[in-house]
Amino acid sequence: MKGMVSIIDYGAGNLRSVKRALLHLGMPCRITDKPLEILSSDRVIFPGVGAAGQAMEVIKSRGLDVVIREVVDSGIPFLGICLGAQIILGQSEEDDTHCLNLIPGKVKRFSDPTLKIPHMGWNTVIKNRNHPLLDGIDARAQFYFVHSYYPEPEREEHIIATTEYGITFASIIGRDNVVATQFHLEKSGGFGLSILKNFSTWDGTVR
Amino acid sequence: MLSKRIIICLDVRDGKTTKGIQFKGNVDIGDPVDMARQYYEQGVDELVFYDITASSDDRGILIDVVNRVAQNIFIPFSVGGGIRDVSDMYRVLNAGAEKISVNTAAVLNPGLISAGAKIFGNQCIVLGMDAKRVEKTEQIPSGYEIWINGGRTPMEIDALWWAKEAESLGAGEICLNSIDADGTNKGYEIALTSLISDAVSIPVIASGGAGIPEHLRDVFVEAGADAALIASMVHYEHYTVGQIKAYLSGEGVPVRELI
Numbered sequence: 502m503k504g505m506v507s508i509i510d511y512g513a514g515n516l517r518s519v520k521r522a523l524l525h526l527g528m529p530c531r532i533t534d535k536p537l538e539i540l541s542s543d544r545v546i547f548p549g550v551g552a553a554g555q556a557m558e559v560i561k562s563r564g565l566d567v568v569i570r571e572v573v574d575s576g577i578p579f580l581g582i583c584l585g586a587q588i589i590l591g592q593s594e595e596d597d598t599h600c601l602n603l604i605p606g607k608v609k610r611f612s613d614p615t616l617k618i619p620h621m622g623w624n625t626v627i628k629n630r631n632h633p634l635l636d637g638i639d640a641r642a643q644f645y646f647v648h649s650y651y652p653e654p655e656r657e658e659h660i661i662a663t664t665e666y667g668i669t670f671a672s673i674i675g676r677d678n679v680v681a682t683q684f685h686l687e688k689s690g691g692f693g694l695s696i697l698k699n700f701s702t703w704d705g706t707v708r
Numbered sequence: 709m710l711s712k713r714i715i716i717c718l719d720v721r722d723g724k725t726t727k728g729i730q731f732k733g734n735v736d737i738g739d740p741v742d743m744a745r746q747y748y749e750q751g752v753d754e755l756v757f758y759d760i761t762a763s764s765d766d767r768g769i770l771i772d773v774v775n776r777v778a779q780n781i782f783i784p785f786s787v788g789g790g791i792r793d794v795s796d797m798y799r800v801l802n803a804g805a806e807k808i809s810v811n812t813a814a815v816l817n818p819g820l821i822s823a824g825a826k827i828f829g830n831q832c833i834v835l836g837m838d839a840k841r842v843e844k845t846e847q848i849p850s851g852y853e854i855w856i857n858g859g860r861t862p863m864e865i866d867a868l869w870w871a872k873e874a875e876s877l878g879a880g881e882i883c884l885n886s887i888d889a890d891g892t893n894k895g896y897e898i899a900l901t902s903l904i905s906d907a908v909s910i911p912v913i914a915s916g917g918a919g920i921p922e923h924l925r926d927v928f929v930e931a932g933a934d935a936a937l938i939a940s941m942v943h944y945e946h947y948t949v950g951q952i953k954a955y956l957s958g959e960g961v962p963v964r965e966l967i
Contacts, residue, residue, distance in 0.1 A: 518804060522782055551829045617911045617934060619831055619880060623711045623753055623964040643711060643964040645784060647831045665709055688784045688806060690748070 504701065506530040507542035509569070511559045513549045513584065515687065522687040526694060528701050536568045544700065545572050547681075549584025553608065553650070554596025556584055566601060573603055573679055578705035580634075581681030586674060587652055589681055595650050603679055606654035613667040619649045626662045626672050626684070632707060634673075634680055634699045635662070642692040644684035646672075652683060678705030711964045712928045712956070713753040713935035714949060715913060716942055718743060720789075721760045723769040727943055734760070737943050741776045747942065748781045750949035751966035755781070756809065756883070756937065759789030760858070771803050778804020788836050788883075797824050801832065809883060811836035812856040815863060815870070818877055825878025834913075835879040839867040839900055840887040852900055859887045867900070868907055875908045882908060883937065885915040893919025893940065901931035913937055921947065921955040928961050 508519055510532045523530040523546075530546075531538065539545060547569065549556060560566050573579055581589050588600040593608035600608070611618050623643040628635060651670040654660055661680065664672035672683045680700075686693040718725045718740050725743055726734040737743075744755055757777070759770040774787055787800045788809025797808045808828075814821050814835060824833045838859050844851040852867035871882055884904050886897035896914045905912040911934035914927040918938045927933045941947050953963045 517802070518778070518806075521779055521804065525779070525782070550831070614909075616909075618909055619911075620710065621831065621881065621911050622713050622934065625709065639967050641965075641967055646710075647784075649830075685784075688782060690751075690783050694782060 503543070504529055505542045506544045506546055506701070507539045508532045508546045508548060509539060509565060510534040511556060511563060511565055513551055513556065515548050515550045515583070515685070518687045519546060519548045519582065522694060522697055526698055526701065528697075534563050534565060536564065539568050540571060540575070540577075542577070544578045544580070544703075546700075547579065547581045547585035547589070548687075549582065549588070551584060552595060553584065553588055553593040553598040553600065556588055557598050557600060560588070560601075569601060569603070576678050576705050578700065578703050579679045580700050581679070582686055583648065583683060586681035586683045587650060589674075589679065590652055590654065593650065604654050604659050604674055604676055605656065606652065606659070608650050609653050610650050611667060616667045619647055620651075620666045621647045624664050624666065624684075626664055628662050629660050632661045632673070632675065632680065633703050634696050636699055638692055638695060644672075644682070644686075644689040644693060646684045648683060652681075675707075677707065709962050711753070711962045712933070713913075714924070714952060714963070715754040715756055715935050715937045716747050716752050716949070717756045717758060717915070717937050717939045719758045719760050719939070720770055720773060723773060725943070726760065727940055740773050741780070743943075744777050744785070745780055747949060748783060751953065751964070752783070752949045753964055754783060754935070755785035757785065757787045757805075758809070759787065761790065771799055774800060774803040774805055786834055788834070793820065794823050794827060797828060797832075801828060807832050807834050807881070809834040809836040811838065812858075814874065815854060815856050815865065818873065821874055821877040821879050825880070830878050830880035833879050834881045834883050835871075835874040836883045836885065837867060837870060837874075838885045838887050841897075841900070850903060852903070855887060859890075868903060871904045871908050875910050879910060881911045881913065883913040883915055885937075886917060889917030890915070891940075892917050895919065895923040896927040896931065896933070896936070898926060898931045901927055901933050905932045905934070911935065921952045924952060925956055925959045925961055928956070929959075
């Protein structure tokens, strides 16, 4: 089906929420862990809630690490959400996990003892560079975050936007056809839906 | 900067939103799905549905409500009331809730917090606690006692101790309800909220007593609450979410405003 979005199924908690948001936007989608279905879709979403260690175990046991690399290499637009924005980096401090390394860098835990952990609630996202997914998004827009760890890409060029929580961390990262948001697009009201809508027409290139 | 959250609480009984005063005498005030959609459009940050259905036979109605809410509303919402085990948690999350709130069941079986946190993640588990001011004793050194069964049964458990214990068991958030303030519309219990909020490193939602926007400012600024639960002040159309947020913003409290 034209425009089909595959939501990668590795047992993560928010798969259905993501699917509901896509259906609300009229985007054809399926939750799947089948390599052929994933590779034949027009777009791929990699959601996630939970712990990095367990997620990577499931991903590897289902052979999805290999599939995800193929998706990325073949230029299919690829969107990570929350945990999906973390395990695309090289290494996570959470359970000392070796991750997918689609973007070089690390995932670190918020360490300021005066901060409430998790970073939970609505926060602003400050654009570092233009990206098609952010077209039409007001600079004052806020998005819903729930996380105790944050992505830290090695290269500045992979940081698309940042957010303040004690420190400044990368809240949208990406390169080429890969883009990922630390916040929950499926739970961020109208602006979250707008980014998903932008993803539905994104060709995977960055201007 | 992280915004302070405004969370609207909908007590649901037999599929209808209801509102009571100090846990007694409830009246039906509308359809929870319609109300949820209105509040979503007004810009509320989060919703909580408490199932206060008397008979456990009728609990399936709430799952249907959760399902319908999840199809229309794209902000986080949690569900509490009548959650007794991990399979109850699974049903609610699977229907589309973001978090589960446990209260009585967690006091009776604290292992429920750790079990839920392990399977679904800490961020999914909200500890709901009902605390009542009492004389300080050896058993209750903080002067706040935990009550269960919707505020009907005192437990001789210290609220401060329980909050820390729940955090260490893996709760991701605490929804702290003051039995004394609940339903009074005279303001949150500032002392209780600040006691608990200072003692734990997870977010604390203040609950019970909100009547006017000033009450929210007080609990955010003076007690350090991360979120504030409101009900009657919006259910009875005294205020819209937008009015409350505009007031808070003017007072320098960071909130997410509708753009």
